[in-house]
Amino acid sequence: MASRIPLRKIVIAGALGAVAIVLGATRIGFIPWVLGPGFELTVMAVPVIIGAVLEGPVVGLAVGAIFGAFSMIQDTSGLFKNPLTALLPRMLVGVVAWLAYLPFAKRLPRVGAAVAGVAGSLTNTVLVLGSLALLYPKAVSLDLAVKVGFTNGFMEAAIAAVLTVAVVALWLGIEKKGGKARLADEEK
Amino acid sequence: MKDLQFFANVSIGQYIDSGSFVHRLTPVTKFFGILVFFIVMFANTNVTGTTLLGLWVLAAALAARVNPLFLLRGIKPAMPFLLILSVLTLIFQSGTTGVALVSIGPLSIHLSTLLALLLLFSRFAAVLAAIGLLTSVTAEQEIAHGIEDFFAPLGRFGFPSHEFSLMIAVALRFVPIVTGELESIVKAQASRGGDFGASGINPIRKARSYLPLFVPLIIRTLERAELLVEAMEARCYTGDERTRYTTYEMVAGEGFVRLGLTLFMAGGVVFGLYFAKTLP
Structure with missing residues (x-):
């Protein structure tokens, strides 16, 4: 019996998962903004979205799971120790991003990547803040969630779209020219 | 910086x-x-x-x-x-x-x-x-095996425990690689005058200043992943019916x-x- 999931998908999911871990651990994945510490803009969803767009929903789901699990481990506030706030929303990010990319995949991959970036990032914002407001109304009131959602959510969506388009366009371009082994040449 | x-x-x-x-x-x-x-x-x-x-x-x-x-x-x-x-x-x-x-x-x-x-x-x-x-x-090898064994009971319900443990093993192995890439990219861009610590409140400008860091990081990681896939496929890795050198x-x-x-x-x-x- 051959493996059910192609090796390529497994390895790319692992590699992008590592990017999510590094972005979180070094705090490079957080862009400081006006609202101050704790309300930084986050681009942590971008590796998940890129995985979903390039390799499909299973990879999106898996990278989201790594990102979610790592945020559970790293969390010190207690809010993200719950799989319902940390794990599930991040796993759905990949699936939603892939669904958003699907209609554009053949003809307009650039537009599709932008739409996937926006959809994936907004999924992250809405589900994470929504689950926080539902499960921990004392720490995160609905008012606060909506405020943060509006101020950060759209900004993050725009940033995610820019980054996703940049990476996806470049990567697909590289694939078309058949010049994938640039790194291999470099290391000879 | x-x-x-x-x-x-x-x-x-x-x-x-x-x-x-x-x-x-x-x-x-x-x-x-x-x-x-x-x-x-x-x-x-x-x-x-x-x-x-x-x-x-x-x-x-x-x-x-x-x-x-x-x-x-x-x-x-x-x-x-x-x-x-x-x-x-x-x-x-x-x-x-x-x-x-x-x-x-x-x-x-x-x-x-x-x-x-x-x-x-x-x-x-x-x-x-x-x-x-x-x-x-x-030890690192034990971590991968441990994850596989830990999730193995779920295999009965169709959970791909071996694939999952391979993915985790790749992720853990890639963390130092990605960190190294990130360091060299940050240094390379800084030496060209790139400024990621740019202060100010314009988030679009901030996002743009992160582009030269993000894009190479993800592209180089994907390239490394492709290399790993090629190397594994060249060694006929299929993932099924594998035996282990170490038993616990x-x-x-x-x-x-x-x-x-x-x-x-x-x-x-x-x-x-x-x-x-x-x-x-």
């Missing part, structure tokens, strides 16, 4: 071979231990529970003959962040009710605020120590360790949810 070396102080991921009883346990038991830790931590949200849990980790570290101070070394790079967070907590929570311990002008420090800060620090230290302990008693036998007394962990988990959850409500 001060932090070009990201992982200088991290104790997570370093295997320390002291050959203790804890080291000789099967990887499944070690993973069960860390799972128990997170479940108990989730059930205990106050200072008492977290402190007891921290003491449990300390005891495990001593049993494994790993220096607890080594495990806590990783707290150093996080200190500035934690300190800023504490100062903000002190300022913004100064208006809460209760008896003030100290009052300076409009600011007053309450017992509840101090306890909240203590909780923040003890939680951070406990998580760091627990993860550090797991990686210092489990349960050591004497391991059954008691598992039983003890189960009891600790049950006790910790009951303590956190029912008895610790009235404690600070």
